[in-house]
Each structure stands twice: as C-alpha cells, then as structure tokens.
Amino acid sequence: MEHITDQVLDPEVLKRETENPTCGALVVFEGTVRNHHRGRQVQRMEYTAYKPLAERVLQELEEETKQRFGVVECRIVHRIGELAIGEASVVIVVRSAHRGDAFDAAEWAIDTLKQRVPIWKNDFYTDGTRAYQDGVPLSACGSGEHDSTASDSASSRGS
C-alpha cells in the first residue's frame, strides 16, 4: 500500500482497511490546507516528496506508532501535488482497544511525521508569489549539528 499519493485522500478507505473487532476506539486525523501562513493569504499549496525515503519512513512510522502506544492499527497516507484550500494533505487512522491510546498515538504520529518525512510545502500566495515553508532539518546527516534546531522547529506546529 502506498503511503505517498497524488490522488485525493479518502479516510473512508483507510477506515475500511483497518476495521478490527478488537478495537473500541477509532481516531482519524486529517491535516488540511489552510488559507493563511504567518499572516499571508494562501491561495493553494504544492507538496513534493522524495518518495524512496518518504515511503520507507512512513511505513516505519506506522509500525513504531503501534509498538510505542500498543495500538492495533495505524495507517498514514500523505498526498503530494497541487492542493486547494481545505483539501486533506495527510490522513492518519488509528484504532485501539481504548480511546486514550488512540488519541495519544495519532497525535504522536503527526508530530513525528513533521520531523522525519522528506516532504515539502510550497505556498502559493494570493499576491502571486510563492515560497517554500521552512521546516525541520532531518537529523541523521552525521554531525549532530541539527539536533537543537530540530527540536526548536518541531515546537512550531503547521497544519
């Protein structure tokens, strides 16, 4: 199953894929494109990814989420390409026996996705300009010089 797609995201598909009678909780997180960024009006957004790594990291993130929180199901799909305001850029579906674990797992999964997955937002503003959003440096480039920057950036939440 792909984790990166240029197709419109459908949470119902992921809900059907993860149906599980042992679960009493279902949490669905959708990140959607909003019409403003740091005080500027956004008209649309373009997402790009380095797919070979993004696919692997998202697969590992699903597994790590399940192990870390003991949840039964976790599926994550991120969209790329041009998205209009209000469209979903990412969907995370978590199912667990009880609600607490599912809420915690979904929140951790989106927070961690923002730090680990090679995907980039390019904002197209209503004034005709565009700009890539600054983000979180991927940490494993060897020297460790990114660590403090990464934790700082991770505290500012996007979608």
Next chain:
Amino acid sequence: MRIEFYGVLQEAAGREALELPIDAPSRVAHILEELGEQIPALQSHLPRIACAVGDEVIPRSEMVTGDAPLVLLPPVSGG
C-alpha cells in the same frame, strides 16, 4: 556524479539535478564543499540539509561511489 535537489534547493540551484565533475568515491562532506563553490546560492542551505542515497539517509563522513545519485534534502515541512 549526479546530484539531485528537492524542495527549496531546486529553487536555489535553479535546477532539479546536475552532474558534478568529481572523483569517485568521494566523501559526502567534500562533495558538498565542491557543490557550494560551484553554486554559491546553495551555500546558506548546506548546513541544514540531509543527504540520502536511495532510501537511506547517510552521514557526511560517508564515502559515496556515484553509482546512485546523491540526494540533497532541505528541512522538511510535511503534514
């Protein structure tokens, strides 16, 4: 050696990829130094990028052969 750019690095470099004339194997850190000299607009980005070959992020101390492209990844902003 083929170098590929993603995100804001494509804008800074003015292209999606280039062939860097460099002996292989070479250390990633050395390749980045050469790249910064060839494309000064990349200089300010280099301290915060990650490097990958295939589906692996690699450290700057690693030697790469050039059999596969060296991929440069700027800070990420998914979600």
